[in-house]
Amino acid sequence: MFGYVTPCKMELKIKDYEKVKAYYCGLCRAIKYNYGNFPRLAINYDMTFLAIFLDSFNEYEPKYIKSNCILHPIKKRILIIENTSLDYAAFLNTVLSYYKLIDNINDDNSFKSKALSLPMKKYLRKVPSKLKGTETLIKKKLDELYTLEGNNSLDNLDALSHSFGELIGELILSFWKDRGDKNRIYNLGYNLGKWIYIIDAFDDLEKDMKDNKFNAINSVLNKANIPYNEFVGSVKGRIEFILTSYARECAEDLSHLTIRKNEEILFNIFNYGLLEKIDSVFSKKEDK
Amino acid sequence: MRNPYEVLGIEEGASQEEIKNAYRELCKKYHPDRYEDNPLKDLAEEKMREINEAYDCLMNNRNQNNGYASEEELLNQARIDIQNGNINEAVNKLDNIRARNAEWYYLMGIINTRKGWYDAAYQNLNRASSMEPGNAEYKNAFNSLNKRNNHYREPYKKGRDANLCDLCTTLYCLDCFCECLGGDLVPCC
Numbered sequence: 509m510f511g512y513v514t515p516c517k518m519e520l521k522i523k524d525y526e527k528v529k530a531y532y533c534g535l536c537r538a539i540k541y542n543y544g545n546f547p548r549l550a551i552n553y554d555m556t557f558l559a560i561f562l563d564s565f566n567e568y569e570p571k572y573i574k575s576n577c578i579l580h581p582i583k584k585r586i587l588i589i590e591n592t593s594l595d596y597a598a599f600l601n602t603v604l605s606y607y608k609l610i611d612n613i614n615d616d617n618s619f620k621s622k623a624l625s626l627p628m629k630k631y632l633r634k635v636p637s638k639l640k641g642t643e644t645l646i647k648k649k650l651d652e653l654y655t656l657e658g659n660n661s662l663d664n665l666d667a668l669s670h671s672f673g674e675l676i677g678e679l680i681l682s683f684w685k686d687r688g689d690k691n692r693i694y695n696l697g698y699n700l701g702k703w704i705y706i707i708d709a710f711d712d713l714e715k716d717m718k719d720n721k722f723n724a725i726n727s728v729l730n731k732a733n734i735p736y737n738e739f740v741g742s743v744k745g746r747i748e749f750i751l752t753s754y755a756r757e758c759a760e761d762l763s764h765l766t767i768r769k770n771e772e773i774l775f776n777i778f779n780y781g782l783l784e785k786i787d788s789v790f791s792k793k794e795d796k
Numbered sequence: 797m798r799n800p801y802e803v804l805g806i807e808e809g810a811s812q813e814e815i816k817n818a819y820r821e822l823c824k825k826y827h828p829d830r831y832e833d834n835p836l837k838d839l840a841e842e843k844m845r846e847i848n849e850a851y852d853c854l855m856n857n858r859n860q861n862n863g864y865a866s867e868e869e870l871l872n873q874a875r876i877d878i879q880n881g882n883i884n885e886a887v888n889k890l891d892n893i894r895a896r897n898a899e900w901y902y903l904m905g906i907i908n909t910r911k912g913w914y915d916a917a918y919q920n921l922n923r924a925s926s927m928e929p930g931n932a933e934y935k936n937a938f939n940s941l942n943k944r945n946n947h948y949r950e951p952y953k954k955g956r957d958a959n960l961c962d963l964c965t966t967l968y969c970l971d972c973f974c975e976c977l978g979g980d981l982v983p984c985c
Binding site for chain 2: 516663664665666667695698699746749750752753754755756757759779780783784
């Protein structure tokens with residue numbers, strides 16, 4: 509369900525583009541050093557964004573090195589090392605992708621997910637003890653989400669995406685002990701979580717309906733079981749409105765936060781990147 | 797059915813106490829036990845039925861009226877709670893209201909907007925303004941919810957469109973310029 513929070517590349521300066529890439533490669537390396545090689549397969553841009561976001565609240569310049577990796581053995585890449593935000597994002601990347609696999613297994617008993625979750629489980633043992641509480645929080649919130657997904661009487665998408673929003677909000681906050689601006693930060697995470705949940709559901713709508721799998725939008729808005737082609741036309745406006753509203757809320761919260769670095773990357777993500785992603789998901793539907 | 801007040805022999809708008817008293821008097825008067833061996837027994841039974849019906853009707857009506865009035869009161873209180881920022885209080889009050897009119901949906905829409913539940917808010921406000929299309933308050937709230945996103949989208953849309961336009965205009969001007977000089981930059985036009 510991840511990989512939607514990306515900057516709008518065309519509006520990004522080259523230096524910022526390089527920075528995003530350095531965070532991405534740094535995250536990959538952090539996963540390798542903290543957990544192992546296998547979970548690196550699950551790396552995604554949402555967690556890269558998270559690392560950039562968390563890192564933006566301190567003024568320290570990240571430590572860059574030039575190095576090559578398995579994927580890029582010849583050309584050396586710039587990456588960031590020894591960074592607590594990246595370590596935290598690496599933890600979330602690993603744990604969340606494991607629970608995503610478990611969810612897939614519960615959903616449709618998928619063989620692929622089973623095969624992937626077994627080796628993945630081994631790496632969860634490496635979660636440091638101070639993050640165990642956060643892991644429990646993830647489990648608890650995801651259970652809440654699955655209970656909500658089983659509730660057929662919900663009539664709006666806010667009620668359903670609420671738990672996932674809370675999860676992301678709390679995950680972002682628990683990176684710090686206490687903050688004066690925690691309401692803003694939580695609210696940003698809450699809206700971003702809901703945004704990810706809904707855009708993912710809309711992106712997968714056709715596939716889920718074809719495979720008869722659970723889909724948030726289908727479950728809440730399609731009580732009459734209308735076929736996909738008709739249904740998608742009838743909800744498009746509504747989904748676009750919701751997604752734009754959540755994104756706007758994130759941008760609003762960002763503008764009130766005191767950011768110490770990476771301002772332009774974050775501004776780009778919330779003011780252009782999210783909208784670009786909405787447009788690209790919608791135009792993908794129109795092309796078909 | 798006859799006018800229940802007439803049946804009970806009281807004036808319209810009589811108090812609950814008066815209705816009860818009149819009912820008790822009539823019950824005593826027409827009670828079937830008093831007409832055991834009387835040819836008027838059937839008539840008395842029918843009269844009794846009529847009295848019971850009238851009494852039930854007046855009592856139920858009164859309860860309903862009372863209930864409705866207090867729901868209206870609740871709506872007003874909820875509105876004040878929202879103005880004072882007591883969102884949870886307002887939600888509790890609105891949850892207790894059974895008759896959901898346009899105002900109920902409007903207030904719920906305002907609460908959901910505050911909470912950031914934009915899907916729910918949109919549905920609520922849309923419903924409120926379609927239930928009472930003439931109400932400016934509902935309409936304004938709905939329109940401003942819609943407008944918010946336009947402001948947010950503008951820089952993204954404008955920036956990109958302007959770039960595209962600039963590009964086309966530049967190409968067009970260059971083409972014209974070249975053609976003036978006898979050359980051609982864009983051969984197809």
